[in-house]
Amino acid sequence: MSLTPVKKSWNHQIKEVTIGTGESAVTVGGETTLPFLHDEGDMPNPPRIALDVFDAVPDTWTEDLIEATGDEINDPVEWAQKGVEEWGVELISLNLTQHALEEDPASPEDCAKLAEEIAEATGLPMIVWGAGEEEPDRDVYPVVSQALSGQRCLLGSASEESYKTLTATCIADGHNIIGESPIDINICKQVNILVTDMGMSEDRIVVFPTNGALGYGLEYAYSILERTRLAALGGDRMMAMPIIIRAGTESQRSKEVKAKEDEFPEWGSRADRGIVWEATTATSYLQAGADIVTMNHPEAIRLIRQYIDTFMNTE
Amino acid sequence: MIIVGERLNGQFDDVGKAIQDRNPEVLQKLAQEQVDAGADYLDVSVGTAVASRDKPEAMAWMVEAIQEGTDAPLAIDSPVESVMRAGLEKVKNPPMINSTSAEPEQLSKYIEMAQEHDAALVALTTDQDGVPNDVAKRTELAGNIVMAAMEAGFPFDQLYIDLIALPVGAAQQQPGIMLDALQQLQGIANPPPHFIVGLSNVSQSTVKRSLINRTYLVMCMANGLDAAIADPLDEKLMDAMITAELLLNRQIYSDSFLSAYRASKRRT
Numbered sequence: 009m010s011l012t013p014v015k016k017s018w019n020h021q022i023k024e025v026t027i028g029t030g031e032s033a034v035t036v037g038g039e040t041t042l043p044f045l046h047d048e049g050d051m052p053n054p055p056r057i058a059l060d061v062f063d064a065v066p067d068t069w070t071e072d073l074i075e076a077t078g079d080e081i082n083d084p085v086e087w088a089q090k091g092v093e094e095w096g097v098e099l100i101s102l103n104l105t106q107h108a109l110e111e112d113p114a115s116p117e118d119c120a121k122l123a124e125e126i127a128e129a130t131g132l133p134m135i136v137w138g139a140g141e142e143e144p145d146r147d148v149y150p151v152v153s154q155a156l157s158g159q160r161c162l163l164g165s166a167s168e169e170s171y172k173t174l175t176a177t178c179i180a181d182g183h184n185i186i187g188e189s190p191i192d193i194n195i196c197k198q199v200n201i202l203v204t205d206m207g208m209s210e211d212r213i214v215v216f217p218t219n220g221a222l223g224y225g226l227e228y229a230y231s232i233l234e235r236t237r238l239a240a241l242g243g244d245r246m247m248a249m250p251i252i253i254r255a256g257t258e259s260q261r262s263k264e265v266k267a268k269e270d271e272f273p274e275w276g277s278r279a280d281r282g283i284v285w286e287a288t289t290a291t292s293y294l295q296a297g298a299d300i301v302t303m304n305h306p307e308a309i310r311l312i313r314q315y316i317d318t319f320m321n322t323e
Numbered sequence: 324m325i326i327v328g329e330r331l332n333g334q335f336d337d338v339g340k341a342i343q344d345r346n347p348e349v350l351q352k353l354a355q356e357q358v359d360a361g362a363d364y365l366d367v368s369v370g371t372a373v374a375s376r377d378k379p380e381a382m383a384w385m386v387e388a389i390q391e392g393t394d395a396p397l398a399i400d401s402p403v404e405s406v407m408r409a410g411l412e413k414v415k416n417p418p419m420i421n422s423t424s425a426e427p428e429q430l431s432k433y434i435e436m437a438q439e440h441d442a443a444l445v446a447l448t449t450d451q452d453g454v455p456n457d458v459a460k461r462t463e464l465a466g467n468i469v470m471a472a473m474e475a476g477f478p479f480d481q482l483y484i485d486l487i488a489l490p491v492g493a494a495q496q497q498p499g500i501m502l503d504a505l506q507q508l509q510g511i512a513n514p515p516p517h518f519i520v521g522l523s524n525v526s527q528s529t530v531k532r533s534l535i536n537r538t539y540l541v542m543c544m545a546n547g548l549d550a551a552i553a554d555p556l557d558e559k560l561m562d563a564m565i566t567a568e569l570l571l572n573r574q575i576y577s578d579s580f581l582s583a584y585r586a587s588k589r590r591t
Contacts, residue, residue: 197577201586239575245587247575 015048018241022248022299023211024053025184027099027162028133034098036214036299037250042237043297044319054320055294057309058099058135058302059091060256063106063114063122068261069304072279076306088126095309101135101302102126103257107148108139116148120155127156134161135186135252135302142170150177157181162252164188165216166203168195175206186252188216191225193232193239193247200246213249214300221259221289233296251297255290255312256304287311294319324564324573325550327398327419328354328362329523331389333370333381342372342381350385351392358395360555361588364419364443365389367410368400379409386413398445398552404432411440419443421552422485425464426450427471434475445483445519446472448504454487456497461486461504469512482516483550484508490527491535498525498539505546519550537563544571561585 024038034056041049061084065074080086084102091097102123106114127134136152138145150173153163164186166174171187178185187203189196196217204210217236219229233251240248259265265285269278286308290301294316303309330353333339341349354365367389369381378401386397390413398419399410411418422445423433430446437444448455448464455461465484472482486504489497505518520543526535537560540551544567555561565584568574577583 194576194578197575197583198579201577201579201583204586205582235575243587244575244583245589246577246583 013047018049020241020243020245020248022237022240022250023213025162025211025214025250027135027160027184029158029160032098032131032133033160034133039237039297040241042234042241043295046322051320053299054316055298056099056300057097057312057316058101058252058300059088059095059097059309060101060103060254060302060304061088061091061126062103063119068266070260070266070278070282072282073260073305076279076282077304084122085125085129088130088132092130092132095306096313097309098132099135099300100126100130100132101137103137104148104152105139108141108144113144116151119148120152123152124155127159127161134159135300136161136163137165137186140165146170146173149174153177153181153183156183160184162186162214164214164252166199168199168202171199171202172206175203175208178212179206179208184212184214186214186216187249188218191218191229191232193217193235196232196236197244197246200249204246210245210249214252215249216252216254219253219255219258219293221255221262222285222292223264224258224262226289226292230292230296233293233298237297250299252300252302253290253293253298255293255298255301256286256308257302259286259289259308260304283307283311287315291315324544324568325363325517325519326361326555326561326564327364327366327421327519327550327552328357328360328555329366329521329552330357330554330556331365331385332368332400333372334368335370339370339372342369342385345384345388347388347391350388354389354393354395357555358393359589360558361561361585362395362555363588364396364398365393366398366400366421366552369406375403378403378406382406382410383413386410390415398443407436411436411442414440417441417443419445419483421445422447424449425468427467430468430471431475434471434477437481438475438477443481443483444477445485447485447487449487454489456494456500458500458504458507461501462507465504465508465511469516472516473512479512479514479516483519484516485519485521488520488522488525488539490529491525491539492528498542502542502546505543505548509547517550518548519552520548522551522553533557533559536560540564541567544568 022037022039026035035053038052080090088100104119162184165188167188187199236247265282286305290312333342369378373381396416398421400421401407420442446468448461486501525539526532
């Protein structure tokens with residue numbers, strides 16, 4: 009008896025969003041199929057890895073991760089450059105945190121200067137995140153956005169409660185925007201509607217559904233991504249945006265990565281755990297439909313690049 | 324939900340007059356309004372605007388006039404083959420053929436016609452005996468339609484079975500009978516064909532047409548209807564339809580679900 013392969017075809021496409029300009033510009037999205045099902049539709053752009061760079065050494069990182077990153081971690085510009093030169097990343101994901109400090113916060117101008125320096129030093133398209141705190145972020149977005157004006161960066165993130173300043177700023181300076189929702193598909197859709205109602209083009213939005221790491225509600229976030237993608241391929245245009253996932257930061261703060269070896273000897277080497285936890289988290293989300301994964305660990309980045317290359321190979 | 328906009332029909336006074344005067348703007352405006360309101364296809368019918376012998380020519384003119392203003396797919400609507408062919412000859416985008424009966428000879432001829440034109444096909448559950456007035460005859464004729472499509476290799480996603488909505492004012496048991504038939508036919512094939520209804524028929528000669536139309540539409544949708552020939556310019560009807568899609572889990576809820584649905588339907 010012969011087996012007839014069951015193939016599903018879709019009539020709709022995920023929007024293509026281009027980040028950056030010129031030769032280094034990166035386009036994500038454009039799928040007409042669920043991830044990597046090359047027999048069922050097209051996946052014209054591979055998922056991309058963005059290197060998380062922080063404006064100060066993250067105080068939650070393990071010694072192993074700091075060591076793997078190297079001395080460059082002390083200078084965000086050098087850190088980003090190392091990402092390009094040694095780890096081959098195609099996007100920089102700059103995390104601004106210092107403007108939200110209670111004591112001696114960085115000024116919006118400091119933040120803008122740093123973002124500009126990194127953009128210039130790496131020549132790569134930039135993703136820039138605020139600290140996730142409404143007030144300090146609201147002061148910083150316009151200044152950073154203007155400093156990077158015309159570079160078609162990806163700035164985030166806009167939420168249901170707070171999207172107006174960032175949306176207006178991104179429209180004015182020609183950037184793309186990240187629409188954030190708290191693992192809630194209904195709010196994800198609502199944010200996209202609110203942002204487009206302000207005049208943002210549908211092909212300038214990347215959605216961040218928020219995500220946990222392996223062991224921290226990954227299955228739930230996975231199902232949200234899957235459902236988002238199914239709705240989009242089925243014709244829901246307000247869901248048809250590329251998806252960004254924070255694979256690195258979420259994994260690196262998990263107990264399984266941070267616990268010392270003498271606490272849980274059966275868990276094995278902590279240095280190894282930091283790599284596999286992040287890589288496993290990233291592969292799961294890539295299979296659920298993530299178009300951009302932001303990552304931390306150089307070795308996990310290498311593994312994920314290999315993974316993407318393997319799954320994009322249609323020969 | 325697939326909406327076939329019903330307004331480009333010579334039975335409406337404005338359209339009838341536009342056909343007689345050969346005034347394309349009236350048709351183009353109505354076409355655009357329906358598309359903007361969420362119509363997936365635009366039904367095109369000469370109706371009773373001109374004498375029978377002039378209908379093929381009038382249909383050809385309508386199709387050309389409408390296509391000058393929009394690229395939305397058209398549903399060529401006529402019970403007469405020569406009028407149907409006159410319309411199909413002029414269409415630019417894959418159209419819908421509305422309609423054939425389940426009478427075997429006509430059915431196989433129209434399936435072939437649909438295949439030639441890469442068209443969707445509406446098939447009515449009627450035969451030489453007319454419109455069936457019970458569930459059994461409707462399901463039997465729907466079965467014949469599905470069999471004929473299967474034998475001809477006609478794809479089910481292009482097949483629209485119309486179980487025929489009859490006016491509640493004239494035959495009050497009929498709307499309920501159609502719902503029973505609709506429900507019974509849900510498992511007829513996998514993947515299933517579409518089920519469509521000429522919605523406005525149910526409210527003919529009543530005084531609360533919009534209310535009856537939208538209430539029946541929602542009831543039909545709950546029983547498996549996924550297409551309707553209806554008036555997309557009836558905003559309350561469209562709101563009810565969008566809300567039913569939501570409650571049937573075919574759309575993802577958001578607080579702005581009405582505008583989100585409309586934005587999703589807007590042609591790019």
